[in-house]
Amino acid sequence: MDRTLEFVRLQKNAIIENWVNAVETEYPHFYDLHKLRTEGARYFDLMMDIHIPVNQHPTFEQVPQWCEALFQKKVPLVHIAHSTHIFRQAFFEALSDAPFDSAAVIKLITVLNRRIDAFEREVSHFYWTNARSLLEEKDRELDELHEDKLSLVGKMAASMAHEIRNPLTSIKGFIKLIRTRLPEQSLQAVEKYIQIIETEFDMIHMQITGFLSFSKKPVEEKFVSLQARDLIQSVLVLVNPLLSSENIELSIDLPEELLPLHVQKKPIQQVVSNLLNNGIDALRNVRDGKRIWIASEEDEQWIHLKITNNGPKIPDDIQHKLFQPFVTGREHGTGLGLTICKQIMENHGGKISFRSTENETEFILTFMKPDHGSLPLPEK
Template sequence: MESSREKLSAFLEKHLHDFLTHWRRHMYISEDDKYINHIEQNGIAVFQLVKEALEGSLQPSEIQALAEKVAKQRAEANINMGEFVYNTNFGRSLVIRYALKSGLPIEDLQLLVDDINYLFDQFLFYAITKYTELKNAEIQEKNLFISQSHKDRLTLLGQMSSSFVHEFRNPLTAIMGFVQLLKFEHPNLKYLDIIDHELQQLKFRISQFLHASRKETKEQQKGVIFLEQLLEEIIAFLYPSFVEADVEISSSIDPEASVYGFKDQLKQVFMNILLNSIEAVKEKDKPRQIYIRVSANQEHVHVVISNNGPMIPKETVQAIFEPFFTTKKLGTGIGLYVCKKIIEDHDGQITCTSSEQLTSFAISLPLKKENSLPV
């Protein structure tokens, strides 16, 4: 005698054409779906799984194999997975609707419908899991490509800057030498101080590129650096810029705060941050203020350079140390990147915070005492 499972399987097979016609009419299909001709075949394949489940001959591996095949097609077609889920669940509802028309006793149908639902749930689980896995791998591959492209750009920057900047260094050194000679021979000659200051600024910018290309480290010698002396030298050097921008600068520096490292590199960091601070406060009305605070504990020296310029947006703060990132029309985007690199090379950390009141760059460096210097 024919069982309820066999009767339902035969009934659904008999109405397969009607089922597929209804399903095609109401499903969602993108016109640019590269696998559009496979969708009906996949629907028929799922229908065959339903029949095998009803007949008791279905293997779980068959569900997974078909689900992963369809998921791969959906991923390659780059189509919204929501369409697939909708079409699958719509097919499920049609199968159940036709099952209810089979005339089988309701108590038999309840068990069979549970089996059908379980099949579709398993199918969707395997398909979505595989789709997610494939998309995550695709994203990872794209991120790897972006990361490699980013490294290639940095390599190109190093190659370009080391060759391009060295072409400027020799004539710049000669010009600076002749300016010093003119200052000695004609101490009252106008504008020499301004020319000298601008040439020093240019030398500073060249040093940024040279450090980015890692060409200068071997030319320098490490030593003990007292930050009070270093920062006073920098403030004196930048004094014309403070006056021009009408900036008030105040400082509180622990005279015992010292670090062990490359003086020129750390000078480059503090100068870059101070120059950026001057540019920032120019964008607001007076008073324009910059604060320098240096303190030391038993382990670290903490330097905080703050300004009362406009607040930096949160998304900008998060990217401010990335190479090539700049908000300036003529900026190169390497200044703060080089600062971060120098500080990290000195086993330190640099961070930026910004509010409506203050924007601060905080630097932490290992404290070096006389009895802790390398032998």
């Protein structure tokens, strides 16, 4: 093999030049050809000094620094991999003309293949390690930005709640005062209007409760046992007028047996209300056959409430970030409703998920059954 090795060494300049020309053809004007020839000579020596184990060769020890320089210059890994393939081909073309026994040629080819493979593994490992570190760093930056957004929304929510709750408390008080001060006959004449005011009051109060999910101040409400049917009915009192005015058919398919939920009533009402209002909004551009239906599924550990509408598909470009703050597919949406829903559900040890097709969109609220404690969320 020594004679074969010497034969290849004598063709060093030709092999390097063939390699440089091939790289320039593949990636025209991308590399400095003078530097490429210098690096090619070092690579050639790394491959041909077979008396030194490849991982102990002085050139091999410099591979991390070499990779770092290329990585910083954003040289694609595919360039490096392809250039080593070209160099491998240049070696083999030189050996194809070797006037020696084929066994010696094959032996040298085997050795060169192993050394080239070792080099490629080292480069690939470096690129993978650094690319992963870079991605992790970007993920940390995105998480920090996300936390900043949530903090901003929290401050907005706390400020808004403070500014709105005070006048709301006065309104509630005056409604009670009107009921007690009006004569019975006069009260009957305006009862319908007072009920509308109270309904709207409850809707606003639920909205504030939802926004407070972002505030550092926790929602001051105890967890209670609430049946799924009662939860739905308590929200329908508020949204039925909208369903009627938009000519939307509502169907409820809940089992006759009890579906007990352990929840904070107003925050969960806010979640259901948001989903129903989103469904109503999605159906505004549907001409006929507008439908919303509510159903449930359960297993030993979980209760799943499903709120579905036959409106248009949620755009693909926002589906993966639908629960992030300020993301919305609605023209006048704030992009906070679903984010609030997600946080409320997580505060309850549950989750919210969805699926959307051309024909219907379904949101699934997953609740832990009261007698199962804290359990991992199901894959859904």
